Amino acid sequence: MKIKRIALDALLLALCLILSLLENALPKLPFLPPSVKLGLGNIAVLYCILHVGKPDALILALLKGLFAFLTRGLTAGLLSAAGSLLSVLGTALLSYSSASYLLLGMAGGILHNLGQYLVIVIMGVLPLISYYLPLLILSGLLMGSITGFISGFLIPAAASDKNT
Amino acid sequence: MANRKRASWMDLWIALGIGLVCLGLLFGIFEYKKSTASFGVLYWNNEELMRFDLSVDAVYEPDSVRFPGLQIAVSDGAVRFLENDCPDRICVHTGFLRIPGTYAVCLPYRLKLCVESAAPTVPPEVDNG
Numbered sequence: 001m002k003i004k005r006i007a008l009d010a011l012l013l014a015l016c017l018i019l020s021l022l023e024n025a026l027p028k029l030p031f032l033p034p035s036v037k038l039g040l041g042n043i044a045v046l047y048c049i050l051h052v053g054k055p056d057a058l059i060l061a062l063l064k065g066l067f068a069f070l071t072r073g074l075t076a077g078l079l080s081a082a083g084s085l086l087s088v089l090g091t092a093l094l095s096y097s098s099a100s101y102l103l104l105g106m107a108g109g110i111l112h113n114l115g116q117y118l119v120i121v122i123m124g125v126l127p128l129i130s131y132y133l134p135l136l137i138l139s140g141l142l143m144g145s146i147t148g149f150i151s152g153f154l155i156p157a158a159a160s161d162k163n164t
Numbered sequence: 165m166a167n168r169k170r171a172s173w174m175d176l177w178i179a180l181g182i183g184l185v186c187l188g189l190l191f192g193i194f195e196y197k198k199s200t201a202s203f204g205v206l207y208w209n210n211e212e213l214m215r216f217d218l219s220v221d222a223v224y225e226p227d228s229v230r231f232p233g234l235q236i237a238v239s240d241g242a243v244r245f246l247e248n249d250c251p252d253r254i255c256v257h258t259g260f261l262r263i264p265g266t267y268a269v270c271l272p273y274r275l276k277l278c279v280e281s282a283a284p285t286v287p288p289e290v291d292n293g
Binding site: 035075099103106110123125126131133134137141145152156 | 167168170171175178179182189252254265266267269276
């Protein structure tokens with residue numbers, strides 16, 4: 001059982017990374033800051049929170065951060081880990097309620113960006129209140145809505161497939 | 165969990181509320197920082213490296229020893245990272261900054277380029293004498 005769970009976590013991590021790679025190939029929207037991404041990998045994380053286990057989702061977030069650290073350096077690793085951890089914690093708490101997939105996606109998107117912004121503030125690069133803050137919340141809301149909307153179709157289908 | 169909806173009307177109202185608050189905050193920040201005269205400033209670890217007069221079009225290499233690939237361009241009253249050898253080049257892709265209070269950030273090198281208002285940001289000391 002434990003081995004099956006580890007294998008499932010590894011598959012979800014691989015899916016996260018592949019989805020992140022895929023979204024890099026998509027054209028960037030011109031009205032958004034250049035660092036803003038769709039975050040398709042969050043669909044796999046949301047699936048993990050809802051159908052595998054919340055501790056597994058936290059491990060997934062940490063491993064995503066570790067991967068970013070190994071491939072893109074310390075700053076990228078810190079940003080990824082902080083964003084993912086805050087996003088997983090917030091979404092996991094919200095998942096105890098009957099919140100819709102869209103709302104879970106929006107919360108995850110906003111919290112992911114807030115976690116990253118917090119690291120930038122702690123590094124002393126930006127002040128606590130700057131124009132980046134509302135811009136990041138807005139882009140998190142938009143991108144989270146898109147991933148939440150997609151999750152509403154994919155996750156129930158994947159979960160019913162898992163149960164059969 | 166099986167009864168979880170894809171979306172609800174409540175989500176729309178929540179998104180609308182958050183969106184309006186953010187837009188209000190953005191508008192407020194830009195209005196607060198608005199000024200007729202402004203200049204570009206490059207910071208490293210919050211330490212000022214160089215100031216740029218936005219009325220003079222030029223390309224600068226602020227610190228070629230510490231940041232060999234770094235170039236800052238000033239053109240038509242706006243400033244940008246023209247070149248940088250950081251991995252993601254997000255700072256370069258941010259493009260021109262024109263409005264006071266806007267930033268372009270290079271996290272790998274801890275550089276921040278911003279447009280600052282010429283108006284004093286710290287209130288003058290009160291002299292009661």
